[in-house]
Amino acid sequence: MPTNRQVLLASRPEGQAKPDNFKLVSSETPALQDGQVLVRHHYLSVDPYMRGRMNDSRSYAAPQPVGEVFQGGTVGEVIESRNDAYRAGDKVVGMGGWQEYSVVDPKQPGVLRKVDDSQVPLSYYLGAVGMPGVTAWYGLTQIIQPKAGETVTATAATGAVGSTFAALAKARDCRVVGVAGGPEKCSYATEELGYDACVDYKAHGDVASMNAALKQACPDRIDGHFENVGGYILDAIMLRLNAHSRIVLCGMIAGYDGQPLPMAYPALLLTNRVKLQGFIVSEHMDLWPKALAELTGLVVSGKLRPRESISEGIASAPEALLGLLKSRNFGKQLVKLI
Amino acid sequence: MPTNRQVLLASRPEGQAKPDNFKLVSSETPALQDGQVLVRHHYLSVDPYMRGRMNDSRSYAAPQPVGEVFQGGTVGEVIESRNDAYRAGDKVVGMGGWQEYSVVDPKQPGVLRKVDDSQVPLSYYLGAVGMPGVTAWYGLTQIIQPKAGETVTATAATGAVGSTFAALAKARDCRVVGVAGGPEKCSYATEELGYDACVDYKAHGDVASMNAALKQACPDRIDGHFENVGGYILDAIMLRLNAHSRIVLCGMIAGYDGQPLPMAYPALLLTNRVKLQGFIVSEHMDLWPKALAELTGLVVSGKLRPRESISEGIASAPEALLGLLKSRNFGKQLVKLI
Numbered sequence: 001m002p003t004n005r006q007v008l009l010a011s012r013p014e015g016q017a018k019p020d021n022f023k024l025v026s027s028e029t030p031a032l033q034d035g036q037v038l039v040r041h042h043y044l045s046v047d048p049y050m051r052g053r054m055n056d057s058r059s060y061a062a063p064q065p066v067g068e069v070f071q072g073g074t075v076g077e078v079i080e081s082r083n084d085a086y087r088a089g090d091k092v093v094g095m096g097g098w099q100e101y102s103v104v105d106p107k108q109p110g111v112l113r114k115v116d117d118s119q120v121p122l123s124y125y126l127g128a129v130g131m132p133g134v135t136a137w138y139g140l141t142q143i144i145q146p147k148a149g150e151t152v153t154a155t156a157a158t159g160a161v162g163s164t165f166a167a168l169a170k171a172r173d174c175r176v177v178g179v180a181g182g183p184e185k186c187s188y189a190t191e192e193l194g195y196d197a198c199v200d201y202k203a204h205g206d207v208a209s210m211n212a213a214l215k216q217a218c219p220d221r222i223d224g225h226f227e228n229v230g231g232y233i234l235d236a237i238m239l240r241l242n243a244h245s246r247i248v249l250c251g252m253i254a255g256y257d258g259q260p261l262p263m264a265y266p267a268l269l270l271t272n273r274v275k276l277q278g279f280i281v282s283e284h285m286d287l288w289p290k291a292l293a294e295l296t297g298l299v300v301s302g303k304l305r306p307r308e309s310i311s312e313g314i315a316s317a318p319e320a321l322l323g324l325l326k327s328r329n330f331g332k333q334l335v336k337l338i
Numbered sequence: 339m340p341t342n343r344q345v346l347l348a349s350r351p352e353g354q355a356k357p358d359n360f361k362l363v364s365s366e367t368p369a370l371q372d373g374q375v376l377v378r379h380h381y382l383s384v385d386p387y388m389r390g391r392m393n394d395s396r397s398y399a400a401p402q403p404v405g406e407v408f409q410g411g412t413v414g415e416v417i418e419s420r421n422d423a424y425r426a427g428d429k430v431v432g433m434g435g436w437q438e439y440s441v442v443d444p445k446q447p448g449v450l451r452k453v454d455d456s457q458v459p460l461s462y463y464l465g466a467v468g469m470p471g472v473t474a475w476y477g478l479t480q481i482i483q484p485k486a487g488e489t490v491t492a493t494a495a496t497g498a499v500g501s502t503f504a505a506l507a508k509a510r511d512c513r514v515v516g517v518a519g520g521p522e523k524c525s526y527a528t529e530e531l532g533y534d535a536c537v538d539y540k541a542h543g544d545v546a547s548m549n550a551a552l553k554q555a556c557p558d559r560i561d562g563h564f565e566n567v568g569g570y571i572l573d574a575i576m577l578r579l580n581a582h583s584r585i586v587l588c589g590m591i592a593g594y595d596g597q598p599l600p601m602a603y604p605a606l607l608l609t610n611r612v613k614l615q616g617f618i619v620s621e622h623m624d625l626w627p628k629a630l631a632e633l634t635g636l637v638v639s640g641k642l643r644p645r646e647s648i649s650e651g652i653a654s655a656p657e658a659l660l661g662l663l664k665s666r667n668f669g670k671q672l673v674k675l676i
Contacts, residue, residue, distance in 0.1 A: 052609075059609040060581065230605065243398065252605045263604040267568065267590045270616035271390075271397040278608035 002040075004029045005314045006069050006099035012056055016257050017325065021054065022070065022318035029101045037112070038080040039092055039102050045073035045126040046320045046333040047160075048228070051256040060280050070098040070317070073131055075115070075122045091117045093125040098317045100337055110285065119300050127332035128167075128306040129295045132160035135281045136226070137291035139248035140168050142284075143277045144224030148173035151218050153237060155179045156228035157189050157198055160306065160332035161250065164295065165226050167304040170194045171294075174224075177217045179210075179233055181327050188330070192305065201233055207264065210236035221245075230254045235264040241272045249278040256325065307331030340378075342367045343652045344407050344437035350394055354595050355663065359392065360408065360656035367439045375450070376418040377430055377440050383411035383464040384658045384671040385498075386566070389594040398618050408436040408655070411469055413453070413460050429455045431463040436655045438675055448623065457638050465670035466505075466644040467633045470498035473619045474564070475629035477586035478506050480622075481615045482562030486511035489556050491575060493517045494566035495527050495536055498644065498670035499588065502633065503564050505642040508532045509632075512562075515555045517548075517571055519665050526668070530643065539571055545602070548574035559583075568592045573602040579610045587616040594663065645669030 003026050010023035032038055050072060053064040064071055074096035078086050083106055086092070094112040096102035106112040115125050127133060146152055152169050154162045157178025166189070169176040178189045178198040189198035197217040204210040214222075214236055221242040227234055230252030241247075247269075255261030269276060298304035309329040311320040317335045324333045341364050348361035370376055388410060391402040402409055412434035416424050421444055424430075432450040434440035444450040453463050465471060484490050490507050492500045495516025504527070507514040516527045516536040527536035535555040542548040552560075552574055559580040565572055568590030579585075585607075593599030607614060636642035647667040649658040655673045662671045 060611065234604075249604075249608045252608055255605050260602070261605060263601040264598070266572075266587075266601040266604075267593050267599060269614065270587045270590055273398065273616045273618060273621070275616075276607065276614045278611045278613075280611060283611070 002029055002101060003027075004099055004101045006097075007314060007317050008068060009054060009064050009066050009070050011066060013054055013257070017051060017054055017322060019318050019322065024315055030103060032080060032082045032103060033105075035083050035107060036103055036105050037078050037083050037086045039074070039076045039094065039096055039104055039112070040079045041074045041076040041096050041100055041102065041337050043075050043123045043126055043337065044098055044314070044317055044335040045131070046317065046324055046329075046335060047072065047132070048156075048251050048253045048256070048324060050321055051253070051325055055258070071095060072097055073126050074102065075125050086112075086114070091115050091122055093130060098314065098335075100314055110282075120296060123308060123332075123334055124299060124306070126334060127160045127308065128164045128304055129292060129299060131281060132332065133164040133295045134288055134291040135250060136161045136164035137168055137295060138279060138281050138284055138287060139226050139250055140165060140172075140224070142287070143248045143275075143279065144226070144246045146172050146174050146224050149175070150223035151175040151177060151220050152224040152226070153177045153179065153214075153218065153222050154226040154228070155233055155237075156251070156253070157195060158185045158193065158307070158331060159228065159329070161228060162226075163193050163306045163331060164304060166193045166195050167298050168294070171298065171303070175218075175220070177214075177222075179229075185330065188307070192307070207232045207236045207239070211239050214240045224248075226250060228253060230261045232264075238263075238265055238268045241268060241274060243272050245272060245274050247274060247276040249276060253325065309333045310336045312336050340367055340439060341365075342437055342439045344435075345652060345655050346406060347392060347402050347404050347408050349404060351392055351595070355389060355392060355660060357656050357660065362653055368441060370418060370420045370441060371443075373421050373445060374441055374443050375416050375421050375424045377412070377414045377432065377434055377442055377450070378417045379412045379414040379434050379438055379440065379675050381413050381461045381464055381675065382436055382652070382655055382673040383469070384655065384662055384667075384673060385410065385470070386494075386589050386591045386594070386662060388659055389591070389663055393596070409433065410435055411464050412440065413463050424450075424452070429453050429460055431468060436652065436673075438652055458634060461646060461670075461672055462637060462644070464672060465498045465646065466502045466642055467630060467637055469619060470670065471502040471633040472626055472629040473588060474499045474502035475506055475633060476617060476619050476622055476625060477564050477588055478503060478510075478562070480625070481586045481613075481617065482564070482584045484510055484512050484562050487513070488561035489513040489515060489558050490562040490564070491515045491517065491552075491556065491560050492564040492566070493571055493575075494589070494591070495533060496523045496531065496645070496669060497566065497667070499566060500564070501531050501644045501669060502642060504531045504533050505636050506632070509636065509641070513556075513558070515552075515560075517567075523668065526645070530645070545570045545574045545577070549577050552578045562586075564588060566591060568599045570602075576601075576603055576606045579606065579612060581610050583610060583612050585612060585614040587614060591663065647671045648674045650674050
């Protein structure tokens, strides 16, 4: 059996996550039992939610255990199978974690799914046609439920979720306005992703300035908002909401290191009769097929061409996550193994 | 025609509302035009939302105009009619404002409605069987949508909305926990209103203390919450939410004077996948008949016996509102005119 390099969570962060919270080890892959398959990972997924799971706090998922392989999405290829439903060469997406190989028992629901990489690049199954894409789809279609002509906004606009959000909202004839960090990301948002406008938060570092920029970008105010960040950007968005607007609470990355992240003006949710809803996409598996069908269609038709930030080799995974948490990525962050 | 004493909004408050923001005047009631009726008010309604309307700020309703009769709900009796659908002696509920008489054109939708005071006291149409009651009904049945056995909570537990909320939630076999100010209100909540427990916020003046008290009162945490206050009490409630809980944002009286009222832990709305929704009941008139039918049934059967705080005479209306804003009322606050 091949040697399997793995990244473990070595310790929980105190405040900011650091490289020494992770540890690279090697182990032998165990021999397959009946029903199991051996998957060689091509790409590891790196996602903002991972930072939350490094903490030992009450949240929607049990915390990532210390001393165990860092959990996360993977795409790869079956290289050995003792399961009739899979054979060597099958391309698969799963939750293999930060390691080069995983041994999977596909009987467990949701752990492995065959995918077709003839029209959709394999890595996209970790992004636009995977968990982040379905996340954008769920928030837009199930919570915001936009009407044509409405204005919808998203923070982390050029990330894996935001990129897909823009394509889905444009397909519904919305005005789509993003918030992203820096002129390069903002240009990419409007020139490549289909955003009608993009506000650079690095040029608008407080609520008043952000509010003024949003006023210009959203002349008819905001009907639906997809929140990935939290903090003063959300406060400014809330100042520009229309009556009966909807807020999707998907991520609050600005608070993942444990610093306080209050919402300044919650009374606006009352005066504007807002619906605000938090969700996690793994609780809505029944809707994944419908979402993935639309997302595949957008990719195949060329309407969704997401950008990827790729770091090379298993050892680079921790830095890829730490960089993502500092917005150093550009689009979907991946680790490429082969 | 009778002389009509009226309370006007004289000026907008700066910070706390004060008696000199109001002015008592007298005028003649004008002669009736065809189609109009003259109503003599028996009771004026005094409600927390009125404080918000004294400000000149963007909200769900246009601000109360300065120099005009202070707007609000009224119950009374038709004493003269030039409208075939009404005759002298009819008991009516309407939006007559803070004055002794009003001239009403009942053709306008929603301005006047005949009521039956043979089984329900007339004043209740401003409380449990009126706007506050429907407010509680809408929040509980349309937003919280509780299942039997769930724990639901309400702040301002003994007020007009909270009292009704408790009766409606008990009718749905929920555990109902209130938050109110002082031992007298808390005893009343559990002994008369049907609350299973009541937390005295005056004995728990910060988040940690309130959180500990709620932990004891809500051993299975909280599935639905009806918010009338805002501030640290809401923060503490949020620390005790279950996954997939629902928050009704009905009022944030703690911030009505303009002081900042942040929400400390909005990320909890994400980790617990909470739905939070603001609403105003006047936007849901289609549901009033259904709500009023249930509320009438609760009153007639004796399951809802709301308490009233009654101040006497039109001149007492401003102090009644200022007292309400300081929680000096006990149950529904009314001004009795005759």
